[in-house]
Amino acid sequence: MSLLRAKIQDVFNEPACEKNRGKDAKARKEGCSKPLTPGAAAGGCAFDGAKIVLQPITDVAHLIHAPLACEGNSWDNRGAASSGPTLWRTSFTTDLTELDVVMGQGERKLFKAIREIKEAYGPPAIFVYPTCVTALIGDDIEAVCKRAAEKFGLPVVPVNAPGFVGSKNLGNKLAGEALLEHVIGTVEPDDAGPYDINILGEFNLSGEFWLVKPLLDRLGIRVRACIPGDARYFDIACAHRARAAMMVCSTALINLARKMEQRWDIPFFEGSFYGITDTSEALRQISQLLVKKGADPEILGRTEALIAEEEAIAWKKLAAYRPRLEGKRVLLNTGGVKSWSVVHALMEIGIEIVGTSVKKSTVEDKERIKQILKDDNHIFEQMAARELYAMLSECKADIMLSGGRTQFIALKAKTPWLDINQERQHPYAGYDGMVELVRQIDLAIHNPIWRQVREPAPWDCQPAVREELPSTKSETATLHVVQEFAGTTADDFGE
Template identity: 40%
Template sequence: MEPVIETFESRKKHMCVKGEGLSIPVCDKASLPGTVTQRTCVFGGARIVLMPITDSIHLVHGPIGCAACTWDIRGSKSSREELYKKGCSTDLQEKDIVFGGEKKLFETVLELYNIYKPGAIFVYATCVSGVIGDDIKAVCKKSEDLTGCRVIPVQSEGFQDHNKTKGHWIGGDALLDYVIGTKEPEETTPFDINIVGEFNVAGDLWGIKPLLEEMGVNIISTISGDSHADEIAQAHRAKLNIVQCQKSSNYVARKMEKKYGIPFIKVNFFGLEQTTNSLREIADFFGDEEMIDRTEKIIERELMGVEDETQEYRERLEGKTVALYVGGNKAWSLVRAFEEVGMDVMMSGTKNGIKEDYERIKETVRDGTIIVDDANSTELARLLKKYKPNLLISGAKEKYISLKLGIPFCDFNHDRISAFAGFKGFVSFAKEVDASVSSPVFNLASKTLSKVSKTPKVGGDENAS
């Protein structure tokens, strides 16, 4: 069987075509040394789960580079404080590595508390603080006893695993161990929910929350977009958890079900069909006839407006192809949304996917779709040159590979500025996709953009030069 692209022998099984040979690609393995993976570390995985808590300080206990590299890593918006966007680091130096950084950490926590009086201080361990053995749990406990403020250790040393998914779990454990269940709500209703795994990237939450509130549900907390530590502390009293980003947050939902008996359902607010199904599933869970009736009226009203607003975009996008190279959740949750604007998903891949992610991708995409795991820059360029999609959906690290090949690009990662969730978000989604695909810039640009020189031939094993 012909390989998807020419690459190292050990990398060939990380790519497959649905309906041919491998059912899913080999995944969740350490990246091949020297191939310049696009992955993020465990520390980065924890940061993206916790950073959207807006009333909190996020303190990185490590060299300044760890904090600088992950500052505003989530692209989350806030309707309240901007405290979460403060870049805070203990800035460990050679002296701290030799003699230990615990004293410096303790003094930094006290200084930050005195300046900002935050709702919580999250202290992230990094590779360096882990290697030198700083006891951040003890420092956090001492600081919390002195200040009365939640000071929460996040044991997120980057070297723990090759996959940032473990960082998602570590961030979730920090909330489960130190925040959730530490405060009681002033009042409860029969329709209390938590939105789990919604990080308000570009304001996505604000396209979901009004729909849920109009249905009649009461949102105790969002974990963790546009949230406060005190709100998450009350999350244990919800009657239902709805899980949006299933890549990062199934773990938290399962743990809460085990610990507090809170059931959860998986939802998807990207695309019309998925948004509609999610709202109905929430209403059906509560079984309240008035809520079910209200939900149907909301859906009817919103769909009527969206159809008219997106017709022009659909006509131009019909039959165009798109390649997805995104996070594990988006690699399958966006597929139906693209089909709804008339596009064909010809490739779907992710950097940090686990078996569960690729099973979902396989269930969602059509036969003939390429499924890719942990493609490095060279592999991604070869995939784009060989299969020539009309659009690449990815993040900032892949943007310039696409543009230099003359392939339109749309950011669906943390750096985007347009909200795509919910019915109104779908209109923005269709508009932005159309603006990228239909832009005349690639007709005006030099044709040599896509005629890059051939890369050197790769041998059949890792020892090839």
């Protein structure tokens, strides 16, 4: 636990974090997140954050050393996609019971589970995650993993991020520390070249990185490792031989990017593949970093030619949507890199941003938003559900883009909603992804169902009641007939 405590303090003292640099020494040691109470719901714990970062490594076996519920609650919580191996989709857990805890059988059961996975699946590596229970009872995960690696001849990586140590974001960074300590730099590639790059903090949600990789392939740029989206263990182990890196989500893996630059002289920048302008700028910066590291300067010209070609195609496709969406108002309730990159992307086609959240956004993210919107009134740290509902029900926005947890607020307010977070079904990165995002917004806003659900319910519409007497001849004649036969019976008519 003392080693884990030292790692946490190191993460809290991250010098590459602009917000952290502005604190005094005492405030820096307290970290960026409030400590969690074991067993309390806090929107994701450190274990959950570590699992999010590492599980998209698709050919690795991910073993949870904990009671069954820890794995059951954390499995498959991201829409990451794989182009090959499916082992990461298999759930492995030691399934500790109360008897195992009382009798001290945890370490033995973990070693046995590692052996069974190795024999049954033969993965290139096994990642082992302790949780609150196994960390509190003192199971020595590092010792078991080290012994298993020697015995079975494959890397067994301890990921020390039990849930009670902090938030999901802290778990992201502890996962990066595990890669630095046990994986990156352990294999020397025989094909390193001047156009190799790393992409950090890209999760390949709904396969969206596959919309960007062909652009890099056309420029002759090889992605040595995409961490973690659609990654392979061998690629990450060789990631230290890349020439440059792009950081997509700095809140998750800024420590990994900074330490790789420090250890292996891999310069990095923070960019985004959301939106036409940001995608083009990201390609430019990648090429410029490679040239600074020794690549042929001719790549700069080829990059500009590719950008001009792809932008022309994308803008031509978007022209059909501009008349239908220009002036539409969007409320963006997300965070991180999407808090500014998606804002910029939507404003490019004339959509108005009435608000964007900056939860989980860095200081740099917030500064970018201010430069884009030029108005602090549209920026909010966190909006309560009641306030979101009031804003939508008063028709201050035509659509809300957010994650799944707030979709029912929009639906209750009878407002179109589109998933922009990890559960989404459509890729939105790159030039083609921007076109797809605009197409989905257009489909959501102009879906005829919204006009129907906003109409008053039938039981709320009372029909008008006529109180005047009949006035037409037919109605008068009918009235006389009724009066004439009033009081008669069937016997009066005979057979």
